[in-house]
Amino acid sequence: MEKVLERFAEKMMPVANAIGSQRHMQAVRNGLISILPLTIVGSFFVILLNIPINGYAELIAPYKDALDIPFRFTVGIMSLYSAFTIGSFLGKSYKLDDVTSGFLAMLATILMIVPVNIKEGVTTAGTTVSGRYIPIAPLSSQGLFGAIVASLIAVEIYRFVKEKKIEIKMPDGVPPVVASSFAALFPTLIIIILFWIPRHFFGFDLNGIISFAISPLKVFLTGNNLIGGVLTQFFICxxxxxxxxxxxxLGPIIRPFWDQAIIQNMELFQAGISAYQLPNIFTEQxxxxxxxxxxxxxxxxxxxxxxxSKSQYLKQLGKLSILPGIFNINEPMIFGAPIVMNPLLAVPFMLVPVVNTIIVYIFTALxxxxxxMVKPPFTVPAPLGALITTNWNWMACVLVFICFFVSLAIYYPFFKLFEKRTLDNENVQSVGE
Incomplete structure (x- = not known):
């Protein structure tokens, strides 16, 4: 069995390395990870607005609009932040100026938005407003994939212009910041023309087209499709x-869908939709x-x-791994047991997440x-994490313990076999000494 795993690993490794090291994939993954502080902090304001205490909603009602602002300006415009970070990382990989790359990516993203004309007489918070405004909705989760594509295109244009030396060369002695600003003039012009004319003169909606094209994959991976949820877990393991x-x-492929799914749930929940009626079951959370x-x-x-365990090694490894494990960090177990290339532990390692996914899916679907409906840090311990993310639902917390005992039952027979093998090895070593 071990030889079969080794041969399979040899064939899979080049494919995995190719996906993981591809510069555009890396830029998307690193860019989305970089905005985690914004989405996590924004999530806490959703929690703050929905604490389940009698009379709390009435207490904060006069301040609700003001308390909603941190959420709108973090999670609510995540596509804009993502455009900058993705553009910066991709530009850096090409040895381009990362700040300029980020700004050009943001420019391409904003150019895809059609401003809203507001006539005089419309009031907001008692103030008369009029003029042209950028709507916030296209910069939220619904514009994420358009922002990703626009960012990649913008930086590729920047790279092409630099490679062809289509730029205004400044004389020696000019500060680097000034020189890099002038070097970005032509790519800025090209990006404006490329994104502005099709969108605002011909109605070409790049974001709408991309969203429509990927909608089947989105529904499969993050909607309510059990097969998609199971396969996601299977391949990660x-x-x-x-x-x-x-x-x-798999992050560069799946994470944009995960982020879009949880942000969509958050926005709808914030708009007053019940947590039971939100559209996406299979979020990363x-x-x-x-x-x-x-x-x-x-x-x-x-x-x-x-x-x-009776094995001293396994017992010591368990003690060392319990604290990281509580906070959802398990590299000590994966590489210490090890689980890597270990047929005995590989089976339950893949089986446990699949079984738990099915169990919780049934509870959720019913x-x-x-x-x-929110996105706390992944290091929050499971019972508390489930409680927070389900709008303080105690049954969700109970379900975490049900899944834990199911996991124990699945791991137990494989653990006993592995423990026996480890004890035999320890005994052989002690006799040899």
């Missing part, structure tokens, strides 16, 4: 078994606090089993527990 960071490989307790593979249960 499969890569880890071969020592390949599953989230790093769903997997983090149900299927992947303790990290990929749901290894917190295995850590607890290791702590009870409206026993609500959908996820």
């Amino acid at each position: 499969l890569f880890w078994i071969f020592g390949i960071h599953g989230h790093a490989v 769903f997997f983090q606090w149900y299927a992947q307790m303790g990290g990929t593979g749901g290894t917190l249960a295995l850590v607890v089993l290791f702590m009870t 409206n026993i527990i609500p959908r996820m």
Whole structure:
């Protein structure tokens, strides 16, 4: 079995490395990860506005619009922030000026938005307003994929212009900041023409076209499709078994869908939709606090089993791994046990997240527990994470413990076999000494 895994790993490694190291994929992954502080902090303001205490809603009612602003200016314009970070990372990979790359990506993204004309007489917070305004909705989750594509195109234009030396050369002695600003004049002009004319003169909606094209994949990966949810977990775990960071490989493909799904849930919940009626079941948070307790593979249960082991090595590894495991970090287990290239532990490592995904999907589809509606840090312990992300639903917290005991039951027979093999090796070593 081990030889079969090794041969399979040899064939998978080049594909995984190609995906993980592809510069555009890396830029998307790193760019989206970079805006995590904004989306996480924005999530806390959703929680602040929806604390389930009698009389709380009436108490904050006069300040609700003001309290909503941090959410709107973080999560609400995530596509704009993403454009900058993705553009910066891609530009940096080409050895271009990263700040200029980010700004050009933002420019391309904003140019796809049609301003709204507001006539006089419309009042907001008692103030008369009129003129042209940029609507915030296209800069939220619904514009994410358009922002990604626009960012990549903008930086590629910048790179092309630089390589062909189509630029205004400044004399020696001019500060680098000034020189790089003048070097960006032609790419700026090209980007404006390329994105402005098709959108504002011919009505070409790039973001709408992209959203329509990927909508089947979005529904499959993050909507309510059980097969999509199961396959996502299966492949993430499969890569880890071969020592390949599953989230790093699949992240550039899946993360934009995950981010869009949870932000869409957040926006609708903030607009007054019940957490039970939100559109997306399979968000990243769903997997983090149900299927992947303790990290990929749901290894917190295995850590607890290791702590009870008769093997000194496994017991010590369990003690060392329990604290990181509680906070959903499990590299000590994956590489310490190891789970990598280990047929005995590979089976439950893939099976646990799949089974837990199915169990929680049934509870969610039957409206026993609500959908996820905020995005706390992934290091929040599972029971608390599930409680927060489901609008303080206690049944969700109970379900975490149900999944934990299911994980224990699945890991247990494989753990006993692995423990026996480890004890035999320890005994052989002690006799040899």
